[in-house]
Amino acid sequence: MDPMEEIRQTFFIECEELLENLESGLLAMNEGEADEETVNSVFRAVHSIKGGAGAFALENLVAFAHKFETTLDEVRAGRLEPSAEVMNVFLRSADVLSDLVTAAQEGADTPSEAADGLIGELLALIGAEPEPAGKAEGGDVAFSPMPLALGDADDAPDFAPQPLDLPDLGAAAPAGHAVHFRPHPRLYELGSEPVLLIRALSDLGEVSARAETGAVPRLDAFDWEKTYLSLDLRMEGAPGAEAIEEVFEFVDGECDLKIEDADDPSGGPSGGDPLPPGPPPADESPPPASPPPAEPAPLPPTASQAAPAEPAGQKKPAPGAGARSTVRVDLDRVDRLVNLIGELVISQAAIAQCVENPDAQAGAHSSNALEEFKQLTREIQDSVMAIRTQPVKPLFQRMQRIVREAAAATGKSVRLKTEGETTEVDKTVIERLADPLTHMIRNAVDHGLEGPGKRLEAGKDEEGTVCLNAAHQSGRVVIEISDDGAGINRERVRAIAVDKGLIHENAPLSDAEIDNLLFAPGFSTAKEVSNLSGRGVGMDVVKRAIQALGGRISIASQPGRGTTFSISLPLTLAVLDGMVVTVEGHTVVVPLTAIVETLKPLPEQIHRVGGESPVIAIRDSFIPIVDLGVRFGYRSPVRDLDQHVILLIETEETSRAALIVDRIVDQRQVVIKSLEENYGHVPGVAAATILGNGQIALILDTDDLVARTAPAPAIAAVA
Amino acid sequence: MRKTVLAIDDSRTMRDMLRVALTAEGFDVQLAEDGIDGLEKLRHVQPAVVITDINMPRLDGFGVIDGVRSDERFRRTPVLVLTTESAAELKQRAKAAGATGWIVKPFERTKLVSVLNRLVA
Structure with missing residues (x-):
């Protein structure tokens, strides 16, 4: 890949990380928990984005980042108090910065109204006037984007002589310059080297030099840390004084330097024997290369002469081209x-x-x-x-913005609290969780929380709270989205479900069953599709997305107290801890997380309800028995259930079933192979795996099995 | 022999740019992610020149300059600071702290090379 394109991609990956740092730093500042380093890291994030953007001539991004950085610097320097108002502007600026980065990545580094508006607000914070559009920034504050040209080393155009912007290059031009140069000891201390400076001069034109040796003391008085020589140099040809000054750019202040036109009488070489530019004092460096080239060497353009940005379009890839998915991994x-x-x-x-x-x-x-x-x-x-695996932190942080925007759109005051951000989940899971989570967070703000007035009436804080928690729980990751709103209005949900023909008017439903109607396809609680959480996507889509990740979603609501959605996800999509069992000679894998206990039933534990459906009595409760052999069509119902093994399984919805199998073989990790991709969906089967002996074994979808065993009438109608 | 440049910057983009530009110019480029990392690498990299960013976590560019200057072996090794500002103030601060010179970001390769040629033989 073109190195420039590669760096460009690196830049955008880095931007993502920097934007995360920016967001978390700003949130810490907003909570008043920011130490000096946090403020610095916020500043650095914007600064680095600006720096990289400059190299790619992303002018709009640079311009915005520059203003943002300038205002942040005032906070960093303690001149601007990070008040709520200031932080509000900063948080919105971070959002806009993120948008600009995304736009730039897609090849659209164009001005945006949001950015312009915020630039005004940022400048207002530090009492500066917004600049009229189109006006270039003044000289020494200038941060002008200048693309980095990375040709091959022998890339001729890079080194083509630049026409110098000098007055009077005609007959009246001076024949050359006289340069008087006397280094101070400090020049050496700072790591500069006169020999190299003179060599650089000789690249500009022919140089002759005369050393003034009068000040060199006798050997016994010689202090090698001092400087005794001064040089009078004569530059032939017509390099500009500016170019000569540039050579001495870094040593300004650490030497006596006088640059004059050669025909100026006061500037001529002074007395003393003509010498080639000798070794400077206190150094063993060789003399500069001589003779100098007859032709003035091509002069590198100086910063001030450099041509402005190349057409930026040349470097822009097609939107989305070559997007890579990368993982940041701790070296450990x-x-x-x-x-x-x-x-x-x-x-x-x-x-x-x-x-x-x-x-x-x-x-x-x-x-x-x-x-x-x-x-x-x-x-x-x-x-x-x-x-x-990656921590969920970046994902959670993105939700801050969703909450901010949703709150602004609904006129509610909302605070997002996050916990367990360091919980790690498979990267694919995190990526595919973003959309469902966004939708649920929007829902929580839009439908879950009441307006400020209603909240005050209910004796709650005016500001609503949405909580986002992640935790590891028995081999899975559980993510909870909860709000402290009014809870699910079950009467309305029921009415809507009846209205949409999802349930029968008189269907006897428990509270939990009503709540679960939210996941029914085509269900929308909003009376009209709001512009916020509407978008034609319902909770059924969320549920499907979660299920596609091998996850489960459940809902719990308390009237007046709020609603909690729990998402339970596998740690990884690739491997599963399973119990290998056999049924009628077939090998089947049961996910270990679903198994509560295994037992050998006693005949007196088994009862038959209505003559046929067997149940087992375990510690005062009756649990339906599912014969896996019958379910999968391996055999017809058997009577001697007590000759088999029972796996007691429990689902997310905490319903239980007793699974009849013939024998437990082993407990091991199996690699999950999708059945859908290779064959098609089979009810009760989640996936397949290949065992050590090459045999294919099915992995059970216990939830599906249980749901099909004891279907609650109402839910069956919507599931 | 190829001259070694030790480039210290917390931005991966900037490190990559320096690496690509300087490698193309025949330098051996060693990279460090912050000041502490830079000073650790200094000892075994033995660079002919150090290029450092100013604003970095853990240890900033001024700390790097101090570290380089206080080590007898590198007391006179050229140190260039990377800065996005062409503001005279920062340059003077860097000089006062012991920096040899500066590179204004975003840099052009030709400019970068002409600067380095003035500092390393």
Whole structure:
């Protein structure tokens, strides 16, 4: 890939990270929890975005970032108090900055009204006047975008002589310049080197030099840290004084320097023997290369002469082109993996030895070696999975903006509280969770929370709260979205469901069943589609998205207290802890997370309801029995259930079922292979896996199995 | 022999740009992510010139200059600061802190090279 394009992509990836830092820093500031380093990191984030954007000539992005940075700098310097009003502008500026970055990435670095408006607000905060449009920034505050040209080393145009902007280049032009140069000790202390400066001068034109040696003391008085020589240089040809000054740019102040036209009488070389530019004092550097080139070497353009931006379009890829998905990984995790691989190599050698040198103890050795190998494989698997996991923090942070915008659109005052941001989830899960979560957060603000007036009436704080929590719970990740609003208006939900023909008017529904109607396809609680959470997407879409991730979503609501949605997700989409069982000679995998206990039933525990449907009595409750063999069509119903094994399984909705299988084989991790991709959806089956012996085994979808076992009439109608 | 440049910047974009531009010019480029990282690398990289950003986490560019100047081996190693401002004030602050010169971001490769040629043989 073109190196410039590669860096461009890096830049946008970095922008994402910087925007995350910016958001979290600003939120900390908003909460009044910001220390100096937080403020610095906020400043740095904007500063770095500006810096990178400049290199790609993203003028609008640069202009906005520059104003944002300027105002942030006032806060950093303690000249501007980060009041609520200021923070409000900053938070919205971060949103706009994020939009500008996205636009730039898509090749549309164009002015935006939102940006212009905020620039005005930012400047107002520091008492500055917005500049009239089109006016260039003044000289020394200028931050003019200037693209970095990265041609090949021998890229001729890069080095083509630039016409110098000098007056009177005709006959009246001076024949050359006289330069008087006397370095101070400080020049060396700062790491500069006169020899190299003179060499750089010789690149501009022919240089002759004369050293003034009068000040050099006798050897016994010589202090090598002092400087004694001064040089009178004569530049032939007509490089501008400006170009000569530029050579001495860094040593201004650390030397006596006088640059004059050569024909100025006072500037001629002074007395002393003509010398080639000798080694400077206190240094062993060789003299500069001579003779100097006859032709003036091409002069690199100076900053002030540099041509403005190249047509930016040249560097812009097609929108979305080459977008890469990347993972940021802690080095520790990679190191751990490298270590494990090292051990794997050793382990492999040990096994090879057992195989190649069979002796009396080979059996014991090889089983030890295999055990170790198995352990290592497991650890490597964990390590590789850990590389794919990411904290949910960036995802949660994005929701802050959603809340801000939703609150503004609905005129409500809302605060988003997040917890468990360090909880790690598979990267794919995080990515695919963004849309459902956005929708649910919007819903919470739009439908969940009451308006400020109603809240005050209800004796609540005017400001509503939406909470976003993440936590690990028994091998899964649980994400909760809760609000402290009015709770689900069940009468209305019921009325809507009846109205839309989802349920029968007289259907006896529990509160939970009514709440679950929200997930029914085509259900929308808003009387009219609001411009906020409407968008033609209902909770049924959210539910499907969650299910596609192997997750479950449930709802709990308390009138007057609020509503909580819980999403339970697998840690990874690739591997599952399962119990391997057999049914009529078929091997089936049951997800371990679903299994509560396993038992061998006693005949007296089994009862039959209505003659046929068997149930099992376990600790005072009756649980329906599901014969997996019958369910999957492997056999017809059997009577001797007590000859089999029962797996007690529990679903997210906490309904239970007793699964009849023939034998428990093993408990192990299995690699999930999608059945849908390779075959098609099968009720009760979540996926498949390939066992060590090459056999394919189905992985049960226990929730689906249970739901189909004891269907609640009302829910069955909508599920 | 190729001259080694130690480039210290917390922005990956900027590090990449310096790496690409300077490698194309025949320099050996070593990168560091912040001041602490930079000073740690200084000892074994033994650069001919150090280029450092000013605003960085953990240790800023001024800290880098101090660290370089206080190490006898690098007391006179050229240190260039990267700055987005062409403001005279920051340049003077950097000089006062012991910097040799500066590079104004975004830089042009030709300018970068002419600056380095004035600092390393």
